[in-house]
Amino acid sequence: ISHHLSKAFESLFGSVTCLPGCFCMYRIRTPVKNEPLIISPKIILEYSDTHVNTLHKKNLLHLGEDRYLTTLMMKHFPQYKMKFTPHAQCKTVAPDRWKILLSQRRR
Numbered sequence: 001i002s003h004h005l006s007k008a009f010e011s012l013f014g015s016v017t018c019l020p021g022c023f024c025m026y027r028i029r030t031p032v033k034n035e036p037l038i039i040s041p042k043i044i045l046e047y048s049d050t051h052v053n054t055l056h057k058k059n060l061l062h063l064g065e066d067r068y069l070t071t072l073m074m075k076h077f078p079q080y081k082m083k084f085t086p087h088a089q090c091k092t093v094a095p096d097r098w099k100i101l102l103s104q105r106r107r
Contacts, residue, residue, distance in 0.1 A: 007084035014081035015074060018067040026073075026088070038080070043072045 011018045028038050047069055052058045059066045074082065095101040 004086055008086065011082075011084035014083065016082040017070060018064075019070045019073075019082060020066045024066070025088075037072070038049050038077055040076050043069075043076055046072055046085075 007016055026038055029035060030037055048063075052061060060071060070082065073080075095104065
């Protein structure tokens with residue numbers, strides 16, 4: 001319940017501060033012309049950087065990669081809103097073997 005309440009509240013202001021990977025989708029191309037929308041080499045470069053040289057970056061990485069990616073998205077695309085949609089639905093293909101599930105869940 002708290003997840004839904006906090007994300008809905010943040011969404012009112014257009015900036016959900018952490019978009020968890022397991023519950024998150026990004027539109028990367030426009031629906032009509034199929035043009036790039038949020039693909040950015042800057043985000044890929046910053047997100048893949050493992051060199052930690054500031055306390056701020058250490059804290060971002062310590063809080064988790066989901067929050068760090070969300071921070072980069074808000075930094076590079078301030079004109080877009082990060083929204084929470086409580087009624088969104090999606091489908092997935094679940095692992096059919098225990099070993100595969102464990103390898104996905106291992107961090």
